[in-house]
Amino acid sequence: MTGGRVVSTDEFARRVCAESTFNPGEVKGIIASMCRWMAWEMCSGNRVKLDGVGIFSASLGLVEHAEPECAGDSTKRNARSIRVKGINYRADKELISMTDQGLQLERSPYKAGKSSTRYTPEQRLARALDYLGSHPFLTVQAYCELTGLCATPAREELRRWASTEGSGIGAAGAGSHRVYVKR
Numbered sequence: 604m605t606g607g608r609v610v611s612t613d614e615f616a617r618r619v620c621a622e623s624t625f626n627p628g629e630v631k632g633i634i635a636s637m638c639r640w641m642a643w644e645m646c647s648g649n650r651v652k653l654d655g656v657g658i659f660s661a662s663l664g665l666v667e668h669a670e671p672e673c674a675g676d677s678t679k680r681n682a683r684s685i686r687v688k689g690i691n692y693r694a695d696k697e698l699i700s701m702t703d704q705g706l707q708l709e710r711s712p713y714k715a716g717k718s719s720t721r722y723t724p725e726q727r728l729a730r731a732l733d734y735l736g737s738h739p740f741l742t743v744q745a746y747c748e749l750t751g752l753c754a755t756p757a758r759e760e761l762r763r764w765a766s767t768e769g770s771g772i773g774a775a776g777a778g779s780h781r782v783y784v785k786r
Contacts, residue, residue, distance in 0.1 A: 664688030
């Protein structure tokens, strides 16, 4: 379930077209039109229910650093200081059921968040050096993606290799701008 890829609108439209008489342009146009009308309904204070999909509603919040109006003992907010901060979504039971029916789970050979067992330290070093062969520098985040390590152990391991003579990895920059380079 975790780590899935993002399906683009183009790919989604192609899949819908395969099961309908619409072409990809029509499907993308329908999606764009739905978005406009959903936004209009929600900014009018309505919730939008799409059967089989779910219910959408606007989530309101205050503009940062907005000063409240003070009238006597009460604090009031001016309508101009309120904005849409997000969209609330509650999935339809039908969508949940269809998703559950298509779900196939299997136990991972390593624990998520503790995936340092996926590669040995030597394999992780080899992956880092291989990455540095085609990239000018390596960030902690990129190293996490390469090796499956969490950020803290990844940062510690990169620091250790940067301070170890003969590891092939050096460090450049400081603090949050530190990157690792090939020696």
